[in-house]
Structure formats: C-alpha cells, structure tokens
Amino acid sequence: MRFQSISKAYGANCIFDGFDLEIETRSILSVVGPSGEGKTTLLQIAAGLVKPDGGSVIKEAEEEGSISYLFQEPRLLPHSTVFTNVELALRSFVSSRVERERVVLHYLEMVGLSDSACLYPAQLSGGMRQRVAIARSFAHPAKLMLLDEPFQSLDIKLKVNLLKAFIGLWEESPRTTLFVTHDPKEAILLGDAVCCLGDPKKPLLYQKIDIPRKARNIGDQTLLALEASLVQALVSS
Numbered sequence: 001m002r003f004q005s006i007s008k009a010y011g012a013n014c015i016f017d018g019f020d021l022e023i024e025t026r027s028i029l030s031v032v033g034p035s036g037e038g039k040t041t042l043l044q045i046a047a048g049l050v051k052p053d054g055g056s057v058i059k060e061a062e063e064e065g066s067i068s069y070l071f072q073e074p075r076l077l078p079h080s081t082v083f084t085n086v087e088l089a090l091r092s093f094v095s096s097r098v099e100r101e102r103v104v105l106h107y108l109e110m111v112g113l114s115d116s117a118c119l120y121p122a123q124l125s126g127g128m129r130q131r132v133a134i135a136r137s138f139a140h141p142a143k144l145m146l147l148d149e150p151f152q153s154l155d156i157k158l159k160v161n162l163l164k165a166f167i168g169l170w171e172e173s174p175r176t177t178l179f180v181t182h183d184p185k186e187a188i189l190l191g192d193a194v195c196c197l198g199d200p201k202k203p204l205l206y207q208k209i210d211i212p213r214k215a216r217n218i219g220d221q222t223l224l225a226l227e228a229s230l231v232q233a234l235v236s237s
C-alpha cells in the first residue's frame with residue numbers, strides 16, 4: 001500500500017503536504033509521532049474514512065476489500081460471549097457454522113482463551129478483553145490491518161504477552177499492517193519498518209528492520225540505537 005503525495009489540512013492546520021509513504025505488502029509498518037502530528041489521520045485515510053485533499057492511496061489488489069481494525073479499547077459487544085464476539089467477524093465471510101466454530105476456536109486458542117469462550121466481556125480482565133479483540137481482528141479475513149495503539153495502557157508484562165500473541169497470529173497469516181503507537185519499543189518489536197511523523201512533507205525518520213521479529217530483543221545494540229534515533233526524532237520535531 002502506498003500513500004502517494006497525500007495532502008490534508010483542517011482549516012489552517014496542515015497535517016500532510018505532498019506526503020509519500022510505502023508499506024510493503026504483507027509487512028508491518030510502525031508509525032510513531034508526537035501527539036497531533038497525524039497518526040490517526042493517516043489510519044483514517046488508509047481506511048477511506050477521511051478523504052485527502054490531494055494525492056491518493058494506492059493498494060495492491062489483495063489489500064482491497066474489508067479492513068481489520070484493532071483499537072486501544074477492545075470494543076466488544078457486552079451482551080455476547082467471547083465466542084460470539086469473535087464469530088461475528090466471520091459471519092459475512094464463512095457460511096458454514098462448523099467451519100466458523102473451527103476458526104473461532106483456533107484463534108481463541110492462539111490467544112490463550114480456549115477456556116473463556118462462554119464468558120461475557122464483563123467477566124474478563126482488561127488484558128483478556130484485548131486478547132479477544134486481537135483474536136477477532138485476525139479471524140476477520142481482511143488483508144489490510146490497521147492498529148491504533150492497541151497495546152497502550154497495559155502493564156509491561158501484559159503488553160509483552162499480547163505482543164507475543166499478536167506476533168504469533170500475524171506470522172501465521174501475514175497482512176499488510178499499519179501500526180500506530182506512541183511507544184518506540186513496541187514500534188521496533190513489531191515493525192518490519194518504523195517511521196516517525198512530524199513533518200507534513202515527509203517522515204522525519206524511516207528505517208527498515210532486518211532482524212527477524214521472533215529473534216528481536218529490545219536490549220540488542222542495533223535495536224537500542226534505533227530506539228534512540230526514534231526518541232531523538234520524536235523530541236526534536
């Protein structure tokens with residue numbers, strides 16, 4: 001997917017001005033940036049929810065169609081069980097009830113919630129609810145995934161566990177993914193590339209990460225140096 005020469009302003013507030021950015025098909029691009037510099041706007045433009053004033057979003061054929069979203073809050077249906085919350089994401093795509101059940105149980109197992117299928121959201125912890133949301137976003141057979149800070153406001157242990165669950169699911173069925181976060185560590189652990197917003201014309205920083213996701217250790221010297229560059233870009237913008 002490619003943002004080509006995108007321009008967007010809200011009144012006098014120019015967010016993008018001939019902005020170019022590419023996400024390789026079936027890769028994750030992490031996007032960090034100071035508050036108010038256009039991260040959510042970029043996601044909304046990718047989703048077609050906000051129309052740019054100029055430029056275009058060019059998608060590969062396999063990225064067209066429905067989109068999976070994952071937000072900071074899980075946005076589950078309170079009166080449906082864990083099972084049904086995930087199953088609903090499949091109803092329009094899989095007509096066989098037996099096949100839907102197989103898919104839902106697979107994803108619940110991948111996020112460690114096999115034993116919670118019959119529970120309601122109010123009976124779950126915050127971390128469990130977010131795991132349901134992750135399972136639902138992967139059960140939805142979309143080839144484009146938009147993540148808006150889904151790991152924010154979680155304690156560090158939970159965050160690491162959710163990141164692992166996410167990576168396991170993503171590696172199983174890779175999709176073109178735009179991942180917005182405030183956290184440079186998360187950006188580096190998840191992204192095939194990271195970029196920092198802050199200039200309407202171009203990313204302040206864009207860097208590919210060659211280390212395989214599963215082999216990444218945030219204490220690694222190369223990753224620490226990349227984190228320092230991201231932090232530098234964030235504070236200097």
Ligand SMILES: Nc1ncnc2c1ncn2[C@@H]1O[C@H](COP(=O)(O)OP(=O)(O)OP(=O)(O)O)[C@@H](O)[C@H]1O
Nearest residue numbers: 010013015033034035036037038039040041042182
């Ligand atoms: N519908 C709107 N009308 C007017 N201004 C808007 C609208 N949506 C966003 N903006 C402005 O556009 C700018 C970018 O907003 P956006 O939400 O994309 O930033 P962000 O980087 O996601 O911020 P944060 O990190 O705080 O979530 C902000 O200055 C915001 O006030």
